[in-house]
Amino acid sequence: MARKKNKKAAAGAPAWMVTYSDMVTLLLTFFVLLLSMANMDKRKFFDALGSLKGAFGFLQSSSVSEVNKPQVISYAPMDDDYVSRLYNRVQSMLARLRIDRDIDLVKDRGAVILRVKDAILFDAGSTELKPTALPILREVAGLVKPLPLLLRIEGHTDNQKPANPAITNWDISVQRAVAVLKFFAGEDLLPLDRLSAVGYGDQRPVAPGLGPEQQALNRRVEFVLENLNQYQEQLPYLIDAADQLPF
Structure with missing residues (x-):
């Protein structure tokens, strides 16, 4: 079988x-x-x-x-230890670039601030950058670019009325801050998503009194290095970099 x-x-x-x-x-x-x-x-x-x-x-x-919900950008102060370390680092960079005579470095409002007198960047009453200011701004951009922080450009004036009655100190401070922002953007020195510009007019003086020296100190442009958190609602006349294109 x-x-x-x-x-x-x-x-x-x-x-x-x-x-x-x-x-x-x-x-x-x-x-x-x-x-x-x-x-x-x-x-x-x-x-x-x-x-x-x-x-x-x-x-x-x-x-x-x-x-599709839009992302909300927010800004917050840095802790004191980080501010101190960042301050020391930026101070060393300023000395190495040899622009520490033109720029004052301060710690304020939980941030590190590069403070530049308006006479270095602008002629009296003008909102157009001086040709001699451009190398200094390039150095500032080169200093800020490697830092993992945002840059807020603040314009400030004294409390004297402008010679042109058609404009105010607010206008001058805003236009100067935006002029610096436009230069950074036009030269492709810093990414726009890290930049914002704001004008305070004469509302935030750094020196009391009405003497010429005090008034000169109050006329300035400040570069504020800061972290993320909400600050838009606290700042007057805020201008975001994203809203500046096309110029």
Whole structure:
């Protein structure tokens, strides 16, 4: 009697194993993605979440509005230890660049501030940069660029009325701050997303009194190095760099 031949087993894994492996791989990818986003901001999280929902086919209209929600930029003071270390570093850089005579370095409002007298950058009553100011501004940009901080350009004036009655100290302070910002942008010295400009007029004097020396100290442009947190609502006449294009 002839023996029955054994049936050969089907080659490869069972069909259900392929589907199961795909599901496990997708789950692993999903959790690795969640882990990689542990330190990301809320905007990036919602972007990724919306993409995942869309891939699985149940992206809701409410999710779309969440994904398109604009990111809110905020600014906060730096801690004292960091301010001190940053101050020492910038001071050394100023001395090495040999522009420490033109720029005063101060610690104020939880930030490090580069303070430049208006006479170095502008003629009296003018809002156009002097040609001799351009090398100094290039040095300032080169100093700020490697630092992982934002730069706020502040214009300040004294309390004397401008010779032209059609403009105010507010106008002069804003236009001077914007002139510096435009120079940085036009020369591609600093990225625009790190820059903002603001004018205070004569509302923040650094020297009391009405003497010529005190008034000269109050006429200045300040470069404020700062961290992220909300400050827009606290500053008058705020001008963000993103709103300055086209010039």
